[in-house]
Amino acid sequence: MARLLVLFLSMPLAAMAAEPTGKAATPMAGSDIAGQLGQLLLGLLLVIGLIFLLAWLLRRMQKLAPRGGQVIKLLSTQALGPRDRLVLVQVGNEQILLGLSAGRITPLHVLKEPVHLGDVEQATPEFAQRLMELMGKDQKDKS
Numbered sequence: 001m002a003r004l005l006v007l008f009l010s011m012p013l014a015a016m017a018a019e020p021t022g023k024a025a026t027p028m029a030g031s032d033i034a035g036q037l038g039q040l041l042l043g044l045l046l047v048i049g050l051i052f053l054l055a056w057l058l059r060r061m062q063k064l065a066p067r068g069g070q071v072i073k074l075l076s077t078q079a080l081g082p083r084d085r086l087v088l089v090q091v092g093n094e095q096i097l098l099g100l101s102a103g104r105i106t107p108l109h110v111l112k113e114p115v116h117l118g119d120v121e122q123a124t125p126e127f128a129q130r131l132m133e134l135m136g137k138d139q140k141d142k143s
Contacts, residue, residue: 071092084101094111095110
C-alpha cells in the first residue's frame with residue numbers, strides 16, 4: 001500500500017522529467033508581466049463576481065422560505081453592560097428570560113403569565129437594525 005502511494009505521488013515528477021526541454025530559459029519580458037497581471041485581475045474579478053452571485057442566490061432562497069413558521073421569537077433585549085444582557089424570548093406559548101454573558105447563556109426565569117408588549121416593536125439586534133437603516137429599509141418591510 002505504501003509503495004502504491006509513493007508511486008502515485010511521484011508520477012507528476014516523472015512526467016515533468018520526461019518532457020523535452022527545448023525552450024531556452026529567457027528572462028521575463030514586460031509583456032509577460034502585463035499578461036500575468038491581466039490574468040490575476042481577471043481571476044480576482046471572477047471570484048468577486050461569484051461571491052456576489054452566491055449572495056444574491058442566498059437572498060432569493062431566503063425569500064422563498066416561509067417565515068411565519070418560526071417557533072422561537074426574540075421579544076425584547078436589555079443591555080446590562082458591554083458584554084452582559086437580558087433577553088426575553090418566546091418559545092411556543094412560553095416566555096423565558098435569559099441572561100447572556102461572555103460565552104454563557106443562563107435561563108433566569110420561565111414566566112407563568114406571558115408579558116404582553118402591546119404596541120412596542122419586537123427587539124432587533126443593534127447590528128441588524130443599523131444595517132437596515134443604512135440600506136434604507138424600514139422595520140415594517142422586514143415582515
